[in-house]
Structures are given as C-alpha cells and as structure tokens.
Amino acid sequence: GPDELARLRALAVEVATAAGELISVGRPDRVEVAATKSSPTDVVTAMDTASEQLLRQRLRAARPQDGFLGEEGGHEPGTSGLTWVVDPIDGTVNYLYGLRSYAVSVAVVGSQGPPDPATWTVLAGAVVDPSAGETWSAVLGGGATLADAHGTRTLTAGPGPELGQVLLATGFGYDAARRAEQAAVVARLLPRVRDLRRVGTASLDLCAVAAGRVDAYYELGLNPWDFAAGWLVAREAGAVVTDFAGGPAGPHGLVAAGAGLHPVLLEALDLG
Numbered sequence: 001g002p003d004e005l006a007r008l009r010a011l012a013v014e015v016a017t018a019a020g021e022l023i024s025v026g027r028p029d030r031v032e033v034a035a036t037k038s039s040p041t042d043v044v045t046a047m048d049t050a051s052e053q054l055l056r057q058r059l060r061a062a063r064p065q066d067g068f069l070g071e072e073g074g075h076e077p078g079t080s081g082l083t084w085v086v087d088p089i090d091g092t093v094n095y096l097y098g099l100r101s102y103a104v105s106v107a108v109v110g111s112q113g114p115p116d117p118a119t120w121t122v123l124a125g126a127v128v129d130p131s132a133g134e135t136w137s138a139v140l141g142g143g144a145t146l147a148d149a150h151g152t153r154t155l156t157a158g159p160g161p162e163l164g165q166v167l168l169a170t171g172f173g174y175d176a177a178r179r180a181e182q183a184a185v186v187a188r189l190l191p192r193v194r195d196l197r198r199v200g201t202a203s204l205d206l207c208a209v210a211a212g213r214v215d216a217y218y219e220l221g222l223n224p225w226d227f228a229a230g231w232l233v234a235r236e237a238g239a240v241v242t243d244f245a246g247g248p249a250g251p252h253g254l255v256a257a258g259a260g261l262h263p264v265l266l267e268a269l270d271l272g
C-alpha cells in the first residue's frame, strides 16, 4: 500500500544520504588519477566498496528479507520479492578527478526471480548528490521530488522543445568497441540539437530530465544500478523513458524525454 511505499522511499533516502556523506567526506584531497581508462584507482575502489558496504548493512538490518544488487558485490537474493539495487558511487570518474557531479543511487524493485530491468517494477528510489546538497526521490504512482536546504518541491517534466532547441545529455560506457558506435550516434545528432552534455553521472542525468535542467538524455550500455532510481524519478515527473525502439528501457538502451519530444528523439536516434 501507499504507506509501505512511503516507508521504502524514506529508507532509500536515509541510506543514500548516509552513503553520500561517507563518500563526500571521505574523498581524499589528492587522488592519483593515473589508472587504466576503464578502471578507477584503488582509493576510489575502496570508497566504492565502503559505500556499498554501508548500504548493504543498513538495508539488511532494516529489511533482512529483501535481496540486494550492488555494483561492487553483485546479487544476494532475498525472500520478500523485493530487491535493493544500488550504485555506491555513480559518476566514479568525476569522483576520481575531483569533479563535483557524482551521486549515490538506491532503488527498490519488485521482481519474480532475479531483478531484471525488462520485467521488474521499480517501487521507490533515491539519488543523493552530496556536492549539490540535493536529494532526488520518487515512489511509484506518488510523484518525484527534489529536496535541498531550501525545501522540497514536486518535479514536473514538460513536453520538451522541438529538436533544434534540445539540450541533450548522454553518456558513454567504458567498453571501447561500443564507443565507436556511440561516436557515430553523436556525429549524427550533434548538428540537429542545441547542444550536448556529457556530465558523467547517469542517475543525475535522469534527474536533470525530471527537473528540466536538460531536455532529454539517452545512453546505451548502462548497468541496472546506474538507472533504476533515476528512471523512476524521471517517470514520476512525467517524462517518457523507453529503449530506442519504444520498449522497456534497459542496458541495451535508454531514452528519457518529455512526452512531446520523446517520439521525435527516437526517430532522430534511429537505433530502434
């Protein structure tokens, strides 16, 4: 019921806030950035692990029956039919370099068997941006909000502008073969939109669509923990979120935009 959903959302916000504090306070001033292109340095990996451990422990303590799926430690099945899907640091490369856009993403999904974005139901989610002091959260059927030091406001995504006026966010996975494909999509789209942003934090890109800070966001090759919570925030704000063919969004493709813009963007992306 609605009370149960509200409790799940409150728990998501609570644990994501604690993990956000851990990673922002714990980030060393100087991080050695010279690691491989695809993998962060040990110090970042250590913070990633510490953040995920905090999330895992707190959620286990509060709801021992639920399953858990995290970027670092993988899937631990539960018995309740609910699974927490978490990214302990989304935007790891920004975090590594000292750029301020990174977040903790926590979602809870209902699923038969292992959590799968093709079939799961995202029930509640929170995305905490410690640098900005912003907490984004949503609950299924109950809307999405942005909370900061000034208060809490309900998010409403507009229909979106025409393609030529679109500020379009995207991201690139770390897989080299996929990057060539992603570059080709960018080459095709860039002349047709206002501009592109590659912020580096998928969860916050989805929240930006919810708040109208960008008009749309697309990416292929995301992991479930990158988008589970942000997907719900965007959806509950009224944005449309699908894959490139208009089916359920997932690792194979995610396109988020206002309802008017979304079909136009799918056609322009032409990846269906």
Ligand code: IPD
Residues within 6 Å of the ligand: 071, 087, 089, 090, 091, 092, 093, 170, 171, 172, 173, 174, 199, 200, 201, 202, 203, 219, 221, 222, 223, 226
């Ligand atoms: C990454 C970020 C990035 C996106 C990548 C993700 P991570 O997540 O969200 O913006 O382009 O596809 O893997 O690795 O920092 O948790």
